[in-house]
Amino acid sequence: MVRELRALPVPTRPAEVLALLPTLAAALAGDGPALLPVTDQEPGLPAALGVDRPVDDRVALVIGTSGSTGAPKGALLASDAIKASATATHARLGGPGTWLLAMSVRYIGGLQVLIRSLLAGTRPAVADLTDGFRPEEFTKAAFAALEAPGRHYTALVPTQLTRLMTGDALEALRGFDAIVMGGAAMPEALRQRARDEGVNAIPSYGMSETASGCVYDGVPLDGVSIRLTDGRIDIRGPVLADGYRGFDGESPFVDGWFLTSDLGRWLADGRLEVVGRLDDVINTGGVKIAPLLVERALTAVDGVSDACVIGLPDAEWGQIVAAAIVATEPPSEAQLREAVKTAAGRAAVPKVIRFLPELPLLGPGKVDRKAVRRALG
Template structure:
């Protein structure tokens, strides 16, 4: 059995986003076509992912992913997988509630806010993104959501949280949410501590389109999710996994019920999963493997540092050298940064290149564009 796959133009105005709910509900029940979210900036995506060709009738969503590193592919998400993710999220957070949507529904993190609302039988509140993400628009929508009975949730990426924490009214609104699910990128230790200090319940999550959104919350897998580490690579099994890919010719990472990610992880002393970044981002310098996440974490402990990204650059002597892009105000000295890394991550992890930038280039929902940074730092 098969069903139609239809492109879903992604709106930004709240009324237009809410108008998508019946279409999304029909995709989940099988009464309507499967959907491929697409923005005006991706005119070639529908053709690349075969929008005119049918998909299996189990599939409700096709999420375009990894277009920046080659030909785009589409994660094939069955209705059961999408709903399993939404229900497991509610179970972990304390039950259904009213959700505030503050990110694009082009990505699974935004779409899941709508799915969770549909399953909870609540109407989501949508922040106006017509002119991009603005603290005042979030705050207005947040207080509307917080005036409804029951529990209250939203989902953000770290760059959004940073902006909101710097705004007095937005910070007050953040304190009212029972949980704020953080995705898209890692939440720094400094940001987590500030959230604790300010009474903001920000919960880091780990997941991707292939897992129908976050499947590990604060280092603990959601109910029904299994995690194993294979030579440091994170493997995932659970009911929310994608069925595979569309427009992908390489070896499938979906094997015997497991999804072999490209991510590097380890178990922390308290038994929680610690995600250290992508395996192909690991830097081999002089025969020593350095996880960029550990260097970034050390850099973020230096006073004034607001953001940091670490990449490997080719070097004829070392194979690769550690290079760091840092956003800070006020600017620390390069020696302060190197000393912090040496103390916390070891001598081999000390950056040989340090550049101060006004902001890190972003790719997708809060993810740093490491390819652009390598070019800038090299």
């Protein structure tokens, strides 16, 4: 059995976003077509993912993603996987509640806010994103959401949370029972600041292929299993996509497992720590460096708000560690190098450091590492 796949233009105004709820409900129930969210910045995506061809009738959403290859492919999410993710998220957070949507529904993290609301039977609040993410629009929508009875949740990326940690926006954040953090790794300094300010920000790990976050604060959601294969994170469970559309490479879905491109390790307390992508690992003089560990050391330095670490080709070392830094009050390069040496070892110390006004982004809070490489190269 098959069903129609239809492009879903992504709106930014709250009323238009809320108008998507019946369409999403029909897709989940199998009463309407499967949906491919697309923005007006992606005119070629529907054709690239074959929107004119049907999909298996299990599939409710096709989420376009480029991964590390740059070539578009679509994660095929069955209704059962989407619902399993939403149900397990509520179970982990303390039960259904009212959600505030503050990110684009082009991505699974935003769509899941609406889907969790549908399953909870609650009406989500929606921040106006017409002019991009603005703290004042978030704050207005947040206070509206907090007027509803019961529990209250939202989902943010680290750059959004950073911009909200002051004034009325901070007061609004304190009212949420949980704020699910995704899109990018959450700097430890930001997490500690949130704790100190009474904000319950919970780091999550997941992707389109897992119907949104599937590991919360290092602990897999109920029904999700994690294994490490030579450091690579593999995931199994009811939240997995059925595969890809528009992809003819070697499938990472093998024997019920999704073989990610991410590198992880187990902490002493049994929680999973994600330390970066396998293809981002820097081999400098035969020593393998995980960029995320260097980035954490850099962002722990006073005045540093963000950092991206990459490897640049070098005739002597094979690769050298290079860092792009965003800082409100730039520390000295000597301070930065000493911090990395202390936290991650001498081999991890950046040989190239550049200060940028901001890091280029790709998707919801994800750093465009290719653009950083061009800036540093």
